[in-house]
Amino acid sequence: MIRLQGVSKRYKGASTHAVRSLDLEVKPGEIFGFLGPNGAGKTTTIKMIVGLLKPDQGRVLVNGHDVNAEAVAAKQSMGFVPDKPDLYPRLTGMEYLNLIGDVYGIDGATRRRRLQHYLEMFQLTEAAGDLIQSYSRGMQQKLALTGALLHAPALFILDEPMVGLDPKSSHLFKEIMRDHVAKGNTVFFSTHVLEVAEQLCHRVGIINQGELIACGTMDELRKSPGRAGSSLEKLFLELTDEGGSDEK
């Protein structure tokens, strides 16, 4: 579903690469957790996958489409929620969702069914007619999630999705991810919360200083020499050595 081939990115004026020669493949039907310390290159990688940043080198393929050469086709199969989902404050929640629905060409009946489902699930039905600027951070997060799920994307990409969610919403959200992959779709998300990754992910990748330093299932990672029985936290700390700089 996602294939990164030798992807590198260096920001203008920066002395080091934010991401260096990254190769990664995420298969359909899996929840993939992308872990790393602050400034490791997680957000940069995600931005390159969703087409918000152009890699200096390498290719990013989503559902078989090159994100840069066939951007529209690639984006058609994605739903994305950034770490800080800033939504147009002067649209109402419903206007925002209809914008997304119209752009993805979701027919009326399907749209109504999905909107009812997600708005009720996230308890946003009553607030849907209010301007987004009146929403709390958590409500904006839930609205962004609803927007990203509205077209039932084959690939659901989330940057730090648990930030800003209350425990109930967080639990609900984990269920949504599981349901989503159960239907054959893929979830790719970055997180700092290692327990979430441990509970949810079929596979995890650990990135540090722009390089992928480990990738596999929890069992595969634990089987690596000298790490038998380690928790993800211990593995993470050992692998990353708490290095890193500020996130770009």
Added chain:
Amino acid sequence: MRNRVWSLFLALLNVNYGWSAAKYYYLKKRQRVWEPIVIAASIGPVLVMMLWFSWVMTEQLFMAGLSFGQPHLPLVIGTLMVAVVGLFFGFFYVLSSFYFSNDLPTLVPLPLRSWEILVAKLGVILTGQYVLGAFVLVPMIIRYGLLARGGIPYVVIALTVFLVLPVIPLVIASILAVLLMRFVNLSRFKDRLTLIGGILLLVIVFGSTYWMQENVGTDDPSVLIERVLSQADGLIYSIGRVFPPSVWSAQALGYATNATGWLNLFYLVLASVVGLVVLYLLGEKVFLRGVLAGFEGSRGRRKHKQVEVQGESNSAFLTLVHTERKLFVRDPNFALNGLVGYVLFPVMLLIPLFGASLEGNPFERLDLGGLHPFLVVGGIALFFTLMIAMSMIPSTTFSREGRYLWIIRGLPLSIEQIMATRVVAAQMVNTIGCLLGLIPVSYLFGWRIWEVVLGTVFGIILSSTVAYLLVLLDLSRPMLDWVNPVKAVKSNLNAIFGLLGTSILGLLLGFIFYLNVQSQTLWLIPFELLLISLLLGSGGWYLGRQVAWKLWSKI
């Protein structure tokens, strides 16, 4: 230790004009050093032209006024223009700065009195008015002083007028804004009410002045002319009735050597002081309540507006057009700055009409009512084109997205689709805005319907091609890094470059029309408009095909 209001004023001035940011980028980091050079090279000639225009106009109007014993004509017209522009733009700047700026949550918790915030913010806006005044008022005052041989008293009065005149319109604008926001902020439709209320208030202010003039005066032009000519400075009073402080300023400057001049200066200073006192009292009583009501209005509302979950899907194109239009019109920071021209233009055009029936009125030479039909058509097309640049809608379309740009960039849309929706949205607002001013003006000047319709059609075609180029300009260097939305429009170089480029196009078209008049080939105007639209449209389309996608993926 510095006085805290002074300190606040300097800090706000710094933020508003970006001095520290400029120092950081241009001097310390040595980045974007070309920017000030380009700005100076672009704005410099315009400023020189303004100085020259003001200088020559003063001379011309002085001579014209002298022929019927009223040499102070340039003073009253110049001060009136400065005051009216100050009142209009000031009102919208004041609203943006007082109530919609993002520094309010920082300033309100500080141990500052309500009036202190108000005065510091007013000072920042006033500084901008002085800069504008330096290029309009100063050359006028100097030229008049040289022509009328004013002595030391003239210099003293001139300095005082320069400093005091911009205060009055801004104080009036501030009082109107403070009162408006006190009530508007109580409503949940405050964005819409701010816009409508703001325009309405200004219309009422000018409407009532006009009504007074009409009712106090007479409908019989011969009686009016007799009265005007039999009375010293009758024309000055007639024009200046729109805004009395401009008469006081003109009289103060015109009679600097005798008591009349000083008495008028006294009126001017007194009016400013009274205005400031009223503003101070309102500032203490009402300002902060309006600001706090604004904070409350946007959060924590208990009663939700129930909406139906929509089952109808619409065309993505139209939805994007309407989203762009809504996002512009609903944000007072954008709308107040972008839409002000649509209100300002017809009013500015109508001001000279206040003295239109008077003999020797220099504005009669314009004879807008007797223009050749194709000149009307060309003029209207030009108006549409200039207004679309002035609205800043196309030239700041991506910049205004700021940190929200990820939404549109994440959607499965091609840049060509996005650009097309931006042009259509800009044109939608432009057409409505232009027609609102054009219809009454056309009626007053007696232009025929077909002229207006044809001009509108050509205007839409020509301005759409310009809008496309302006959208492309903003795509090439969007200003996305802003905290205060006003910055995305007011401090955006794309808006300035767009306006300059469109003005050059306007001058070129004006020159072509002039040649048409000289060679009596006015019938060519529609063809010329089509040809220029075709050239700009195909050039823009080709350029877009070549660079738009690269620019879009580079953001």
